[in-house]
Amino acid sequence: MLVLELxxxxxxxxxxxxxxxxxxxxxxxxLEDSKDKDELIKSFSSAKGIREKKIKCPICNSxxxxxxxxxDHDIVLDECKYGHxxxxxxxxxxxxxxxxxxxxxxxxxxxxQDMYKNEININTTEEK
Amino acid sequence: xxxxxxxxxxxxxxxxxFVSNYNSLVRLRNQVKNAWSQIDVQLKxxxxxxxxxxETVKGYMTHEKETLENITRARxxxxxxxxxxxxxQAESTLSGALGKFNLVVENYxxxxxxxxxxxxxxxxxxxxxxxxxxxxxxxxxVLFYNNKIEVFPSNIIAGMFHFVKEEFFEVKDETERExxxxxxx
Amino acid sequence: xWEIIRLNxxxxxxxxxxxxxxxxxxxxxxGATFLGEDGGPFGVFIALIIWSVLSIISYFSGHKxxxxxxxxxxxxxxxxxxxxxVVEEMTIAANLPKMPKIYIINEEAPNAFATGRNPENSAVxxxxxxxxxxxxxxLQGVIAHEISHIVNRDVLFMTFAGIMLGSIVIISExxxxxxxxxxxxxxxxxxxxxxxxxxxxxxxxxxxxxxxxAPILAQLLYFAISRKREYLADANGxxxxxxxxxxxxxxxxLSQNSYELRSANKATAGMYIVNPLKEKGxxxxxxxxxxxxxxxxxxxxxxxxxxxxxxxxxxxxxxxNKNETVIPPSELKKxxxxxxxxxxxxxxxxGKKEQQRKLGDIVMxxxxxxxxxxxxxxxxxxxxxFNGKEVSCPRCGKRLKFE
Numbered sequence: 001m002l003v004l005e006l007x008x009x010x011x012x013x014x015x016x017x018x019x020x021x022x023x024x025x026x027x028x029x030x031l032e033d034s035k036d037k038d039e040l041i042k043s044f045s046s047a048k049g050i051r052e053k054k055i056k057c058p059i060c061n062s063x064x065x066x067x068x069x070x071x072d073h074d075i076v077l078d079e080c081k082y083g084h085x086x087x088x089x090x091x092x093x094x095x096x097x098x099x100x101x102x103x104x105x106x107x108x109x110x111x112x113q114d115m116y117k118n119e120i121n122i123n124t125t126e127e128k
Numbered sequence: 129x130x131x132x133x134x135x136x137x138x139x140x141x142x143x144x145x146f147v148s149n150y151n152s153l154v155r156l157r158n159q160v161k162n163a164w165s166q167i168d169v170q171l172k173x174x175x176x177x178x179x180x181x182x183e184t185v186k187g188y189m190t191h192e193k194e195t196l197e198n199i200t201r202a203r204x205x206x207x208x209x210x211x212x213x214x215x216x217q218a219e220s221t222l223s224g225a226l227g228k229f230n231l232v233v234e235n236y237x238x239x240x241x242x243x244x245x246x247x248x249x250x251x252x253x254x255x256x257x258x259x260x261x262x263x264x265x266x267x268x269x270v271l272f273y274n275n276k277i278e279v280f281p282s283n284i285i286a287g288m289f290h291f292v293k294e295e296f297f298e299v300k301d302e303t304e305r306e307x308x309x310x311x312x313x
Numbered sequence: 314x315w316e317i318i319r320l321n322x323x324x325x326x327x328x329x330x331x332x333x334x335x336x337x338x339x340x341x342x343x344g345a346t347f348l349g350e351d352g353g354p355f356g357v358f359i360a361l362i363i364w365s366v367l368s369i370i371s372y373f374s375g376h377k378x379x380x381x382x383x384x385x386x387x388x389x390x391x392x393x394x395x396x397x398x399v400v401e402e403m404t405i406a407a408n409l410p411k412m413p414k415i416y417i418i419n420e421e422a423p424n425a426f427a428t429g430r431n432p433e434n435s436a437v438x439x440x441x442x443x444x445x446x447x448x449x450x451x452l453q454g455v456i457a458h459e460i461s462h463i464v465n466r467d468v469l470f471m472t473f474a475g476i477m478l479g480s481i482v483i484i485s486e487x488x489x490x491x492x493x494x495x496x497x498x499x500x501x502x503x504x505x506x507x508x509x510x511x512x513x514x515x516x517x518x519x520x521x522x523x524x525x526x527a528p529i530l531a532q533l534l535y536f537a538i539s540r541k542r543e544y545l546a547d548a549n550g551x552x553x554x555x556x557x558x559x560x561x562x563x564x565x566x567l568s569q570n571s572y573e574l575r576s577a578n579k580a581t582a583g584m585y586i587v588n589p590l591k592e593k594g595x596x597x598x599x600x601x602x603x604x605x606x607x608x609x610x611x612x613x614x615x616x617x618x619x620x621x622x623x624x625x626x627x628x629x630x631x632x633x634n635k636n637e638t639v640i641p642p643s644e645l646k647k648x649x650x651x652x653x654x655x656x657x658x659x660x661x662x663x664g665k666k667e668q669q670r671k672l673g674d675i676v677m678x679x680x681x682x683x684x685x686x687x688x689x690x691x692x693x694x695x696x697x698x699f700n701g702k703e704v705s706c707p708r709c710g711k712r713l714k715f716e
Contacts, residue, residue, distance in 0.1 A: 003677070003694035004707065010670060015704050111691065114708045166405060243686065247394065253449070254398035261406035261553075268408075 001058060006111050012058070018090040018115075021058055024083055030108060031100045040100045043070050050076055059084040070099050091116045149282050153291050156273040160294050163266035164212075167297065170258045171206070171219060177255060178203045181248050188239040192232050198225045212295040223256065263297050270294045316641040317545065318466050325470040329368070331534055332477040336360050339481065339527050342520030343488050363480065371476035376428040376436055376468070379475055379584070383426070384576040385416035385438040392417065392678040393444055399453050400437060403460040406553045413437045413463060417679045421672060422572035423447070426584045427459040429468045437463075441679070442572065445672035447563055454550060454560030458586055461549035467542050471584040474539070479581075481531045485524040539583050540605050544639045547610055548625035551617060556654050561614035568607040609633070621651035683715045 001021065002013045009029065012021040022030075031037040047066040054063045057080040064078040064087060075095050078087040088096065094112050182196055189196065202222040209218040239245055274293045277286040285291075337360045344356015370378070390397040397415060404412045409432045416438035418424075423443035429435030437459050447455065462468055551557035567587045574589035582590050587607060609632060616628035622640045629639050674694075678684070681697035689709040699715045706713055 001696070002699070002704065002707075003682075005670075005692035005694065006690065010673065013707055015707070018707070111708060114689075163408075170405075250395055250398065254395075254402060257398075257402045257453075258405050261402055264406060265408045 004111075006108060009108050020088045020093050021085060022088070022093075023085040027086060027096075030097065036100050040069070040096075044068070044077075044079075045073075047073070047076055052076060054078075055087060057082070057084050057087075069096055074099065146285065149285050150289065153273075153276060153282060153286060153289075156269070156276055157291060160266070160269045160273050163262065163269045164297075167259065167262040167266055170255055170262055171215070174222070174252070174255045174259065175203055175207055177248065177252050181252060184242070184245050184248055185233075185239060188236050188242075189232070192229075195225075195229050195232055199229060201225075212297060216297050219259070223259075226252070226256070267296050270296055316643045318464075320641060321466050321470065321542075325466070325473065328470065328474060328534065332474070332481070332531060333364050335527050335531050335534075336364050336477070336481060336484075339484060339488075339520075339523055342516060342523050343484070345516045346520045347491070363484075367476055367480055368473070371473045372430055372469075375472035375476050376430065376434070379428050379472060379581060380416055380436060380438060382576070383418055383438060383581060384420070385418045386679050387414055387436075388417050388679055393675060395449065396439065396444060396452065396456075399449070399456045400460075402453065403456050403553060406457075407460050407464050409435075409460070409463065411435075413460070415439075417441060417444070417675065418574075418576060419676045419679055420572075420574055420576060422574040422589065423567055423570055424574050424577075424589050425455050425459055425586045426471075426581075427462045427468050428472050428584065429463065430472065431466070431469065432463055435463045435468055440574065441672050441675040442570075444675050446566055446570075450554075450556065450559035451563035451566065453554055454556070454558075454563045455586060457550035457553045458546045458560060461546040461553065462542070464549065465542070465545060467546065470542075471539070475581050475584055478528070478531050478583075482528045485528050488520070488524045541639060543605050543610070544613075544629065547614060548622055548640060551614060551620055551625060552622060552651060555620040555651065557614040557617045557620060558653075561611045564607050564611050564614070568611070617653070619651055620653045623650075685713055685715060687711055687713055 002015055004011050004013050011026070012023075013019075014021070028037070028041070031040065045068050047068045050066050052066055054066075055078055056062065057064050060080065060082055062081060064080050067077050067079045069075040069077055075092055077092065077096070080086075094116050097109055097112065178199060182200065186196070199222070202218070202225040206215070206218040206222045209215045233239060233249075276282050277291055277293055337357050340356040340358075340360025340363075341353045342356070344352035344354070344359065346352075348355060396417075400415055401412055411433050413427065413429065413435040414437070416436055418438055418440040420440045421442040423440055423446050425437065425439045425443055427435060427437050437456065439455070443455065444452070462471070547560060550560050554560070564587070574585070577585065577589035582588055612632045613625065613628045616631055617624040618627065623645050626638070626640050626645060630636055674684075677694055677696075682694050683697075683700060685693045685695070687693065687706040687709065688711065689706060691706060691708045693704070693706070693713065695704070695715050701715065703712055703714045705711065
């Protein structure tokens with residue numbers, strides 16, 4: 001895992017799968033200027049039934065729980081049982097941030113947009 | 129017989145005393161030299177850092193041509209100085225020029241965010257500190273040495289073997305030292 | 314300076330002897346308890362061997378042992394260039410023959426210590442928390458204090474006392490545990506020996522008391538001498554930097570710290586700049602006995618009218634309100650007035666978040682992470698196993714190589 005730092009904010013990044021790990025409390029920092037922050041965080045709910053491959057927490061190495069984000073269960077994230085943090089598969093962080101309607105000019109948000117721009121572009125061309 | 133023995137002992141003791149006095153003079157003179165070479169190392173380091181510094185800040189500080197030119201000029205002056213007195217004079221001019229520069233930097237937030245510049249700044253600050261600390265200890269050594277040359281009986285030995293007093297490395301005013309010591313965080 | 318060094322050497326020697334006597338007594342009574350009255354001399358013999366072996370070990374590699382139990386890692390200049398610069402500056406100011414080796418302890422609690430047997434073989438260890446919290450002048454104050462310990466020959470004393478104290482604690486503990494678990498066998502022994510039973514009980518009681526008291530006694534002895542050393546190192550530190558406020562403000566920050574240094578223990582506590590062991594639910598403050606009260610040290614430094622020994626002595630008398638000497642008078646007499654550098658710009662203090670990030674950086678660097686900044690402004694930090702590998706920048710896609 002690489003550590004990325006921009007504008008004095010750090011995130012952990014996996015260069016192979018392009019996923020992102022946020023330590024406990026870091027997501028709240030990203031959503032600092034969002035109106036819907038509390039609502040979004042409240043919407044986290046357990047997604048026991050879902051059949052996605054379980055992955056391990058990079059800190060304690062125990063299997064993480066699946067959780068839904070958003071009212072309509074739009075996104076599935078992995079959360080460490082012991083509260084170490086959250087795992088975002090490729091691009092998921094951007095979707096979560098969109099749900100939180102964060103100010104688009106925030107430099108960190110722009111970083112995520114830059115990072116997954118290519119991926120999303122490929123997806124849209126494929127759809128066409 | 130016994131008088132001869134006593135005389136012999138006195139002569140031997142005298143010679144021993146003479147030798148130890150001579151040795152301590154030599155030791156002190158070497159310490160002064162060592163202390164001076166420490167200053168020299170740091171001064172040279174400062175001279176080497178300045179072109180890098182100017183190169184890094186040139187793009188940012190377009191309105192400070194004069195300040196930068198002053199530094200370059202002071203550096204050239206300091207590099208051509210030879211005697212201790214000349215060097216003290218030229219180096220304190222350079223310190224002054226750098227001190228002014230450090231005050232001006234405050235007006236350039238972009239520059240202060242530049243990693244390269246910050247690293248250089250740390251090196252320069254540290255070199256300035258090292259110069260003044262080295263000066264402190266050089267002057268201490270010179271004081272010891274000069275005292276030894278002046279007092280009896282080592283003054284006789286000093287006279288015989290041409291031990292001469294060394295100059296202090298002085299800066300006009302002690303408060304000048306902190307002029308460049310502005311912290312950039 | 315020589316007066317201070319001479320006095321310190323003498324005190325170190327006294328301590329060396331006193332610790333030895335405690336160890337021998339402990340040996341005698343432990344031997345007598347377990348092996349009967351003839352066991353006493355045998356115990357002394359064993360203790361004598363332990364004492365000499367320990368002395369030799371602590372002289373030649375005591376500093377290495379202490380550094381490794383404190384979890385300190387030796388680092389290269391690129392991990393923290395400023396730390397190296399500051400140590401070099403103080404080495405020059407103190408006219409040390411050689412720059413001490415530099416170690417970093419990966420802990421959040423800010424603290425520091427110096428060790429070694431003489432100025433040629435010395436080391437300075439600083440925690441990552443210290444580096445994250447202090448500005449340059451404060452760090453310089455702390456390092457000046459540590460370098461002063463090296464100059465004053467405190468390091469040999471501290472290394473030695475640390476090792477000795479540690480061993481006395483261990484021997485006593487082993488003995489006390491042996492008493493609890495081996496109680497029955499002792500009783501059996503007493504039954505077999507006809508007569509002399511009463512004497513054996515007395516010896517047992519004495520050794521029990523001694524085993525409990527020895528570590529405390531040794532500790533008291535250690536602190537009695539080390540307290541004054543802290544004042545002396547403060548005085549010398551202020552004199553080296555010509556700026557007492559740097560150290561004063563560092564000590565103030567240290568006193569407000571609420572972390573405990575996990576790698577410190579009773580035996581090593583005395584060698585740190587501030588007591589690393591926190592009493593439960595209380596901040597590190599005046600109530601700790603291993604060090605002089607921090608608030609007092611700060612007040613003395615802030616009351617100094619100049620940066621010399623004379624000024625420290627005057628400030629000390631004023632704050633303590635008594636005419637005690639910390640600095641030998643002969644030292645005071647030959648000193649001329651040394652001015653303090655006038656007020657230096659107050660360095661901006663870092664926010665909590667920034668401090669955390671700096672701390673993280675230091676921890677990563679000491680663990681061999683390499684740092685790279687891409688042209689797009691993104692900073693990448695990679696663990697050692699990325700060395701020599703190429704990665705494309707997650708942001709702009711540029712190929713980057715970790716050296």
